[in-house]
Amino acid sequence: MSKVTIFGAGYVGVPTGAHFARTHRVTIYDPDTEKIDTIRKVVNNESDELHIHEKDLIELLRENRQNICLTSDITQALKDPEFIFIAVGTPPNEKGRANLKYVCSAAEEIASNLKNECIILNKSTVPPGTAYLVQNIIKKGLKSNVKFAVGSCPEFLAEGTAVEDLRTPDRIVYGCDDPEALDKITRFFTFLQRRDSLCPMTTLSSELTKYAANAMLATKISFMNSLALLCDTIGANIREVQDGIGRDQRIGSKFLNASMGYGGSCFPKDTQAIAEYAVLNEVPLSIIESTIKINHDTTRYFYKKIVEDFNGDLTNKNFVLWGIGFKARTDDLRESKPVEIARNLMDNGAHVHIYDTVAGALTNFKRENPTYEGKYTLYNEQYEMFSNEIDGLIIGNEHEKFRNPDLEKLESMRHKNVYDGKNILNNFLIKNLTRLKFQYKSVGKDSVVNGLDRSKLVNFLLDKYMD
Ligand SMILES: NC(=O)c1ccc[n+]([C@@H]2O[C@H](COP(=O)([O-])OP(=O)(O)OC[C@H]3O[C@@H](n4cnc5c(N)ncnc54)[C@H](O)[C@@H]3O)[C@@H](O)[C@H]2O)c1
Incomplete structure (x- = not known):
């Protein structure tokens, strides 16, 4: 069982967090307190309404509630994660390019608050090379001499069938140029998925695979x-x-x-x-x-x-x-x-x-x-x-x-x-x-x-x- 923090409580972050919580300890972090409160109420059976509509998601969140922590507090989010998944929005700007401001601010927050060795994986859909940008931002902003690696783990779920897609994916694509980190990511996923669905590769190939x-x-x-x-x-x-x-x-x-x-x-x-x-x-x-x-x-x-x-x-x-x-x-x-x-x-x-x-x-x-x-x-x-x-x-x-x-x-x-x-x-x-x-x-x-x-x-x- 690993400790995981997910950045972003949206269409990707919440189903992914609920799914990972089957076998890992998950913290879902989002600065939007309203979203976090909405999920908390659902998990605690105080409400049946999430801010996103996704089949079987409420049941999955409740089933795995003992492994889920919800927070808008960055210090709590980064207390001691072994893996961080960034699943924030990358909306298009007026030129049609992915706007990386949310990814970069997540990287800055990680840099300012990370205290233990960690692998950071980008789930957001991003232009190839973004993992290196995230790596630079973290390296520059890191307050202590913590070891970390950055890679890519694009998401292929489809809205409406997210829970099922996560449970039985055709493949899990992930990339990291650090071989030791790549091994650790493989181990992380073998707790969750069929081994033959795992698809490790280099960071750039992984990022490009999502667009492709x-x-x-x-x-x-x-x-x-x-x-x-x-x-x-x-x-x-x-x-x-x-x-x-x-x-x-x-x-x-x-x-x-x-x-x-x-x-x-x-x-x-x-x-x-x-x-x-x-x-x-x-x-x-x-x-x-x-x-x-x-x-x-x-x-x-x-x-x-x-x-x-x-x-x-x-x-x-x-x-x-x-x-x-x-x-x-x-x-x-x-x-x-x-x-x-x-x-x-x-x-x-x-x-x-x-x-x-x-x-x-x-x-x-x-x-x-x-x-x-x-x-x-x-x-x-x-x-x-x-x-x-x-x-x-x-x-x-x-x-x-x-x-x-x-x-x-x-x-x-x-x-x-x-x-x-x-x-x-x-x-x-x-x-x-x-x-x-x-x-x-x-x-x-x-x-x-x-x-x-x-x-x-x-x-x-x-x-x-x-x-
Ligand atoms: N929606 C899909 O079906 C889908 C499928 C595959 C991949 N993706 C990709 O996944 C990414 C996320 O998509 P989504 O649909 O979940 O977006 P979303 O807008 O539903 O959720 C993004 C969340 O990130 C939060 N956020 C913003 N800045 C943050 C920060 N610094 N730290 C933590 N959280 C922060 C926002 O408050 C929001 O709740 C995008 O890059 C998207 O292209 C989406």
Whole structure:
């Protein structure tokens, strides 16, 4: 059992701390006393509400409470840790570069307060080289002659499934250039995870691996989104193409869903950050620049599909939006595509009726969008808002509750439009919708509704392919 301190009680820090506490003694430190108090109340069974929504997290915190200490006091946080994990935010600045100010202030606090030998690992997503920067800051600010090593241990959990992702990760990537420290990190993780999931490497490779993973996943999505546009144009169905290529094990079936674009706290930020980092290093990654551009274009493409149904005039139009979180089962609205769509609709005169399965997502929307007050209404029930004043239903995320809508309850809509931003309705349902005179639009499946113009394609081939 090791003593661990986690810097940052956010979407990464709290689940990671609760997970480590299965076999280690963990202190979660955050200067935000409100967050620490919120977690403490949950751990002590005085409340059931955390500041972040994460499946099974409350249970895990309570299960391991005897190994968890919560504090906003830096002296207590750095009393005697053997490992420190920095899991503070690295939000993008206006140039798309990761802002390292929170990482650096964590390093300064460590330097001023560290009293015993320790390994410091960065869990935050950072530009390669940051561990060396942290090392320098600590070395410069250290008050005593304490031995320490700095490395990298990027996090790959996904919000909504963080607890399960931490319990059964595909791999644990960590890097440290000090071989003795690297061995100690390996031992730390062997208490927690399968040995074959451990993936030790150099510090720089570990830091780059995180950016590379997110850039690759985002690129898969953008690749499918650009194919989806081609599908709409020629009459193919992106879902069928997805199935066809996804069964090829060399390609894999995950992250191939065409949709209105990816969002969230990681993909947009990390793709932008690695693209910018590569440009600054004079090795531009044009493939990732395209990934980012396609993502913006796809959202615009989907939004245009809505607006064109009203000849560009959304005044006094009412839309229902199911799912405001950037994905199902999260209250995190950072770079959420449904939020972007909602704001565009409201900017153009529409009123948006918003439902999400996560109450915290609605609360966050209200808090983060004060200037839109009066232009939207929030609901805790999925069908409550349907009436003869509704002009369209937009599916914003992939929650299973949205996959099989109760069509009878949608019948009252003034304009029977269903816009499937996540491509989650199956062909059978789409056919049912069209039979009931609903118009259905998505990304890459226009042919399911519109059929296929074979003669147009034949003429195209005759015209362009007969040298
Ligand atoms: N959210 C995700 O799904 C996810 C997944 C993998 C990696 N990451 C990366 O992990 C990092 C953390 O992300 P997050 O979503 O948990 O952020 P978050 O904003 O939810 O939490 C960050 C926390 O750090 C705290 N903090 C700021 N300065 C601090 C300091 N000096 N000492 C201690 N705590 C401090 C803040 O108060 C906040 O509670 C980011 O770099 C992010 O890119 C996030």
